[in-house]
Structures are given as C-alpha cells and as structure tokens.
Amino acid sequence: xxxxxxxxxxxxxxxxxxxxxxxxxxxxxxxxxxxxxxxxxxxxxxxxxxxxxxxxxxxxxxxxxxxxxxxxxxxxxxxxxxxxxxxxxxxxxxxxxxxxxxxxxxxxxxxxxxxxxxxxxxxxxxxxxxxxxxxxxxxxxxxxxxxxxxxxxxxxxxxxxxxxxxxxxxxxxxxxxxxxxxxxxxxxxxxxxxxxxxxxxxxxxxxxxxxxxxxxxxxxxxxxxxxxxxxxxxxxxxxxxxxxxxxxxxxxxxxxxxxxxxxxxxxxxxxxxxxxxxxxxxxxxxxxxxxxxxxxxxxxxxxxxxxxxxxxxxxxxxxxxxxxxxxxxxxxxxxxxxxxxxxxxxxxxxxxxxxxxxxxxxxxxxxxxxxxxxxxxxxxxxxxxxxxxxxxxxxxxxxxxxxxxxxxxxxxxxxxxxxxxxxxxxxxxxxxxxxxxxxxxxxxxxxxxxxxxxxxxxxxxxxxxxxxxxxxxxxxxxxxxxxxxxxxxxxxxxxxxxxxxxxxxxxxxxxxxxxxxxxxxxxxxxxxxxxxxxxxxxxxxxxxxxxxxxxxxxxxxxxxxxxxxxxxxxxxxxxxxxxxxxxxxxxxxxxxxxx
Amino acid sequence: xxxxxxxxxxxxxxxxxxxxxxxxxxxxxxxxxxxxxxxxxxxxxxxxxxxxxxxxxxxxxxxxxxxxxxxxxxxxxxxx
Numbered sequence: 001x002x003x004x005x006x007x008x009x010x011x012x013x014x015x016x017x018x019x020x021x022x023x024x025x026x027x028x029x030x031x032x033x034x035x036x037x038x039x040x041x042x043x044x045x046x047x048x049x050x051x052x053x054x055x056x057x058x059x060x061x062x063x064x065x066x067x068x069x070x071x072x073x074x075x076x077x078x079x080x081x082x083x084x085x086x087x088x089x090x091x092x093x094x095x096x097x098x099x100x101x102x103x104x105x106x107x108x109x110x111x112x113x114x115x116x117x118x119x120x121x122x123x124x125x126x127x128x129x130x131x132x133x134x135x136x137x138x139x140x141x142x143x144x145x146x147x148x149x150x151x152x153x154x155x156x157x158x159x160x161x162x163x164x165x166x167x168x169x170x171x172x173x174x175x176x177x178x179x180x181x182x183x184x185x186x187x188x189x190x191x192x193x194x195x196x197x198x199x200x201x202x203x204x205x206x207x208x209x210x211x212x213x214x215x216x217x218x219x220x221x222x223x224x225x226x227x228x229x230x231x232x233x234x235x236x237x238x239x240x241x242x243x244x245x246x247x248x249x250x251x252x253x254x255x256x257x258x259x260x261x262x263x264x265x266x267x268x269x270x271x272x273x274x275x276x277x278x279x280x281x282x283x284x285x286x287x288x289x290x291x292x293x294x295x296x297x298x299x300x301x302x303x304x305x306x307x308x309x310x311x312x313x314x315x316x317x318x319x320x321x322x323x324x325x326x327x328x329x330x331x332x333x334x335x336x337x338x339x340x341x342x343x344x345x346x347x348x349x350x351x352x353x354x355x356x357x358x359x360x361x362x363x364x365x366x367x368x369x370x371x372x373x374x375x376x377x378x379x380x381x382x383x384x385x386x387x388x389x390x391x392x393x394x395x396x397x398x399x400x401x402x403x404x405x406x407x408x409x410x411x412x413x414x415x416x417x418x419x420x421x422x423x424x425x426x427x428x429x430x431x432x433x434x435x436x437x438x439x440x441x442x443x444x445x446x447x448x449x450x451x452x453x454x455x456x457x458x459x460x461x462x463x464x465x466x467x468x469x470x471x472x473x474x475x476x477x478x479x480x481x482x483x484x485x486x487x488x489x490x491x492x493x494x495x496x497x498x499x500x501x502x503x504x505x506x507x508x509x510x511x512x513x514x515x516x517x518x519x520x521x522x523x524x525x526x527x528x529x530x531x532x533x534x535x536x537x538x539x540x541x542x543x544x545x546x547x548x549x550x551x552x553x554x555x556x557x558x559x560x561x562x563x564x565x566x567x568x569x570x571x572x573x574x575x576x577x578x579x580x581x582x583x584x585x586x587x588x589x590x591x592x593x594x595x
Numbered sequence: 596x597x598x599x600x601x602x603x604x605x606x607x608x609x610x611x612x613x614x615x616x617x618x619x620x621x622x623x624x625x626x627x628x629x630x631x632x633x634x635x636x637x638x639x640x641x642x643x644x645x646x647x648x649x650x651x652x653x654x655x656x657x658x659x660x661x662x663x664x665x666x667x668x669x670x671x672x673x674x675x
Contacts, residue, residue, distance in 0.1 A: 040649065041643075041649065108657045111656045112656040112657045115656055136654060140656070255636050256636050256639065256640045256643075257640065517614055545635050
C-alpha cells in the first residue's frame with residue numbers, strides 16, 4: 001500500500017471553506033494532493049483516497065444515479081460506514097442533485113431486528129427513493145426497505161454496473177438542501193435535521209476560520225461515526241471544504257482498540273481530533289491496563305471535546321496518562337453545538353485547555369437557578385463543577401431564557417437559545433417538531449440548560465431530562481455519574497428520571513442495569529445505589545435493578561431518559577426481583593421527543 | 596481446524612460465564628450470558644487476536660448464539 005495522502009498540498013493555495021456548496025468545495029480540493037485514508041482496526045492502511053480520486057469516483061456514481069428515475073431533490077439513504085464508498089456515494093448525491101440521508105450502524109449481539117426497524121423508520125420518514133450500503137450490510141438494508149418508497153437498494157459496486165447517464169449533471173446548488181441527518185428522536189418518531197448548503201458552508205467556514213484557525217499543515221484524525229454531526233460535519237465535510245487530509249478509523253475499530261486512534265495521530269502528525277469525553281476516558285483506561293505504547297502526541301494542537309456533557313476529571317486523567325507522550329492539556333478545546341445548528345456554535349479559545357466553573361449547590365442553584373461561584377472554603381460536596389465551553393463564534397448568538405422566554409443575565413441558569421447562519425431549516429416534513437424548537441424569531445431552542453459567564457457558555461444539562469423534586473432542580477447526569485462509580489456498575493448502565501405521582505409530586509427513579517445474579521448481592525447493590533443517590537442529590541429514590549441492555553440510546557449514543565421513563569411507566573422496564581410492572585401513573589407522557 | 600476453533604471459543608467463553616452455567620452452541624450470547632456491549636467488544640477482540648482474523652462488525656447484529664459466533668469465525672478464518 002502506498003503512503004497516506006500528504007498533510008499539505010504542494011502548489012494549491014489553501015482556502016478556508018469559502019465555497020457556496022459542498023460540490024464546489026470538493027472540486028477545489030481535487031486540484032491538490034490531499035485526501036482521506038482508511039485504516040484497519042489494527043492501524044494498517046487499507047485505502048488511500050486523494051480528493052482527486054474521490055471526486056472522479058463520485059462523478060462516475062452520480063452519472064449512474066442520474067440514469068435512474070430519481071428526480072432532483074429526492075432522498076437517498078446511505079448506511080454511514082466509515083468507508084470510501086460512503087464518501088463516494090454521499091458526494092455522488094451532491095453532484096447528481098439528490099439529498100443524502102446518512103443512516104446509522106448497529107453493533108449489538110442479536111440486535112438485527114431492532115436495527116432493521118430503525119432503518120425502516122428513517123427511510124420512511126425521509127421518503128427515501130433509493131438506499132445504498134456496503135456489501136456486508138446490503139442484505140439488512142434490503143429487508144429494511146420493504147414497505148417503504150425505496151425501489152433501489154444496492155451497493156456502490158452494483159450502482160457502478162448500471163448504465164451512465166449522458167445528460168449533464170445538475171448538482172445540488174447554493175439554495176438547495178445539503179443532507180438530512182437522523183440522529184435525534186426515538187425509533188418510532190425519527191426526526192430528520194434538514195441542513196442546507198448555505199448552512200453547511202457557513203458552519204464549515206466558521207469552524208475553519210473562527211473556531212480552529214485551520215491552515216495548510218493541519219491534519220485531522222477521526223473515529224467518530226459519520227451518521228453523527230461531529231463525525232460528518234466536523235471530521236469529514238469541513239476537511240473537504242478546507243483541503244485537509246483525514247485519517248479514519250471506524251468507530252467499531254476504535255471501540256475495540258481505542259489506542260489505535262492515538263497511534264494514528266502519532267504516526268502521521270495529526271493536529272486536529274475530536275471526541276466525546278468517554279473516548280478520552282477509554283484511552284486512559286486501556287493505557288492504564290499496561291497497553292500504552294510509544295506515542296508522540298506533541299503535534300496534536302486541537303483535542304476537541306463535545307457530543308455529551310464534558311467531564312473534567314476524565315479529561316484530566318487522560319492528560320496525566322499521556323503527558324509523557326507529549327500530550328499538552330492546553331490542546332483540549334471544549335465546544336458546544338448540535339445537529340440542529342449543523343454542528344458548532346461555540347469553541348473554547350485555542351490553547352487555553354479546560355476551564356472549570358465551580359458553583360455553589362443548594363437553594364441558590366437548585367431553586368433560584370443561580371450559578372454563583374463557590375468560595376474556596378466550600379467543601380467539594382457543596383459545590384458542582386461545570387466546564388466552560390467558550391463564546392459563540394462571530395455571526396452566532398446565544399441567549400439564556402427562562403420558561404417565559406425572557407432573556408436572563410449572566411450566571412442565571414435557563415434554556416440555551418441559539419442564533420446563527422447555520423441553523424437547520426427544520427425537521428424534515430415535521431412541522432410540529434420544528435415549531436417546538438424554531439421560535440420564528442430566528443432563535444433555536446436547543447433543549448439544553450446553561451448559563452453565561454464573561455460571554456462564554458456553560459452547559460448544565462438538558463431541559464427535558466431535568467428532575468424536579470420538591471421544587472429543587474436535580475440534574476440526572478449527577479446521579480448517574482455517581483452511581484456509575486460503584487464497583488458493580490459501568491458507565492451507561494444508569495438512568496435517572498422522575499415520574500409524577502397522584503398528587504403531582506415528582507419522585508425520583510434510578511434504573512441500574514444489574515449483572516449480579518445472587519439475591520444477596522442484588523440487595524447490597526440496591527442499598528448502595530440508594531445511599532449514593534442520597535449522598536449526591538439528598539433525595540429518596542426508587543431503585544430499579546433491571547436486566548442488562550434494558551436502557552435505550554439514541555443513534556448518537558446519548559442515553560434516552562425519555563424512553564426509560566416511558567418504558568418504566570408502561571411496565572416494560574421492570575425490576576429483576578419483583579418482576580412486576582410499575583403501577584400505571586397519571587397521564588403517561590409518551591416519549592417527550594415525539595411532540 | 597474448525598473443531599479447534601470450536602474448542603478454543605468454548606474455552607474462551609467460560610470467562611464470560613462467571614456463573615458457570617452449562618453452555619453450548621445454542622447458548623444465546625446476549626440473553627443467556629448477559630454480555631453487554633463493552634464485554635461484547637472485548638470478546639470479539641479476543642477472538643480476533645487469538646486467530647489473527649478480522650470479524651466484520653456488521654455481522655455481529657446477526658449473531659445470537661455461541662454456535663453463530665463459531666461459524667462466523669470459522670468462515671472468516673477459511674477465507675484468509
């Protein structure tokens with residue numbers, strides 16, 4: 001195998017994403033030598049695909065797609081494997097004037113049926129007319145398209161065997177849609193975020209210029225899934241718009257051998273790489289198990305963090321573990337964004353590292369929603385640390401609003417609302433869901449809670465998951481993280497939510513996936529959980545020990561507390577011991593996300 | 596060859612079976628052994644390392660039993 005694509009182009013001048021469409025961006029990148037590289041789970045180079053070759057492959061596929069009965073703007077579902085074919089088909093859609101819809105992958109033992117259902121729901125919601133997958137998954141895809149409008153389900157190779165259209169291509173233009181992303185919403189009510197070319201171009205340019213100061217010499221390394229905004233926009237489309245080479249490791253490969261991520265950065269001098277906190281955590285844990293290798297991470301100037309609540313201790317552990325490998329903790333760049341804003345809204349100033357705001361808990365925070373600085377003398381248990389996520393990029397605005405929609409001053413906790421040039425047009429063909437978040441005044445309600453300090457955003461959690469017991473706000477993450485620290489419990493095993501009782505009082509329920517078989521061990525765990533919750537939040541809770549894999553996650557890997565609550569109230573999620581359904585409670589709010 | 600794989604995978608599975616339940620080809624990996632996604636990754640990685648093969652992750656969703664796993668690993672090994 002040849003060497004990887006070079007980090008910088010020889011003669012082609014660097015352009016920081018000043019293109020009107022994705023197709024224009026790839027046209028320009030194809031004039032240089034940079035491109036993308038795909039690695040095996042052991043870190044060996046499998047495919048080297050310069051942007052020049054990606055473009056010609058995409059154009060070839062585009063002419064095959066154009067010979068079908070599809071019409072301009074029709075949707076094409078693509079299972080977003082980290083593969084050359086996914087990129088080629090995604091860009092073929094851009095050139096042929098079709099809207100790509102990246103679809104998730106599934107990796108659970110015996111999870112095939114649920115996966116087929118999920119794909120079918122998304123294909124139906126998107127009104128897709130065609131669907132493409134790699135050779136391994138096309139069989140599943142063919143099952144999933146049954147009963148949908150899809151009449152072409154194929155691999156990229158099968159597409160290439162079709163005749164090419166002789167007519168000139170009509171690419172997606174500056175006023176067209178760029179892609180639809182299904183990463184929020186439940187299986188029954190998928191919500192497709194509709195991102196226009198203008199939104200993508202604006203966000204890619206802002207990321208390149210204002211967020212990360214990208215330039216010739218930068219190199220991106222990514223294991224993030226391409227059906228999620230951080231992986232797709234941040235580590236795939238923005239690099240195309242800025243002619244930056246990318247080294248890809250598939251998400252499943254990363255999950256198996258996380259340290260290969262760092263090896264790739266080390267071997268090829270990666271400068272930019274993003275991940276959620278747990279990605280950094282996984283690396284630190286594996287390295288601590290004695291599998292650390294000789295690494296040089298000194299080239300890594302932007303270690304971006306996003307995608308879930310940022311946990312400062314886990315990042316500190318990563319920085320400690322890899323300091324000897326040249327990792328500089330100042331490279332950490334906490335950021336905030338979401339698919340509904342294309343991707344990024346805020347970035348920490350580069351080179352600052354993680355900044356934590358420590359606030360006092362208690363009535364001021366939980367009842368009056370004020371995030372007041374915790375004095376030095378305050379014991380740790382009486383304070384709560386949040387990571388500062390930086391200021392909105394130029395052209396973007398953030399407003400913290402109360403429930404009545406009024407803007408709040410700094411250090412007041414409220415709903416995070418966002419304005420900017422890259423907001424989604426809406427959820428595809430879902431006006432009620434769109435109206436619920438796009439307020440008509442140009443602001444998007446993010447569904448997250450937070451406050452501002454010195455013009456910078458601090459995220460404290462999500463609005464709809466907020467637990468309110470006795471008038472006190474309790475953040476479910478706090479409880480979950482605390483319970484996860486117990487020996488018998490793992491990250492992702494816990495969901496905390498509240499349910500209303502017959503007098504409209506909320507009570508706290510903590511579901512813990514339990515692998516312990518002996519009744520005595522289960523009883524001990526039950527007591528430990530209750531004790532930890534009490535220590536953490538100072539409230540009583542009902543502990544539900546559930547069978548493993550009882551909890552559900554969104555395609556972007558976020559725990560769905562709304563689903564857990566719904567399953568609990570409908571008696572689907574039961575305690576191992578009692579095996580009895582929870583009593584039917586007052587007006588069960590079916591998945592809040594369905595609104 | 597295939598018999599070897601079967602024996603080796605059965606031996607390996609014992610570590611994912613702390614309760615010492617009787618296991619065989621028809622044992623369901625997820626339901627009977629309570630293997631979560633993290634442990635599943637560890638298991639796949641161990642099998643890959645042991646036989647020096649790559650198991651396509653896309654096919655894991657169709658694996659239900661230990662027998663499925665043995666057959667998949669044997670199939671991959673034959674192709675390499």
